[in-house]
Amino acid sequence: MSEPALAPRNALGGVVAVWATAFVATVALGIFVSEEWRVPWLVVAFGGIVLLSFAVQLRYGRTQGFIFRVAGSVTGALLLMGIISVGFGLAAMIPT
Template identity: 75%
Template sequence: MGHNGVMTDPALAPRNAFVGVLIVWAVAFVASIGVGIFVAEEWRVPWLLVVFGAIVLLSFAVQLQYGRTQGFIFRVGASTIGALLLMGVISVGFGLAALVT
């Protein structure tokens, strides 16, 4: 009988896929707060676009690292759209704060 290589054991309790989505949201939150605090008002929107591009790449990386094909598009979409909405709410907050001062 031939040797077909090492068999892998199936994961009995696979990792929760939603944790990757929460990680991306947390990074988006911290990055957008950082942009709002450390970047001048006239450069906030371009830097938020750069941060969002990095968030999209991070979303793909985190979900690829998870290693499951089932629901990949849904998880990447949830990560990306959630981060976009979160960054939008934070940028509106910083915009309103700029109007008040």
């Protein structure tokens, strides 16, 4: 088991998959959850994203760069969720 992988899988795919999941979860929460419950559910969704990031990177099966890949996944998802939630917050300020 100590032999290096001849053709390791691309780790960027797992990072992008976590970002895509964060995007879909944030947009779904913004659309389907009422305004007063949106922030608590975004926190719960971000916790799920962190767990998903660990699971995806553990499935990748390489120890080299594990922390870097998880940090990239989580940081990118946090920024993405923050930007989208700011958009929903600004949209909520517009009177109907």
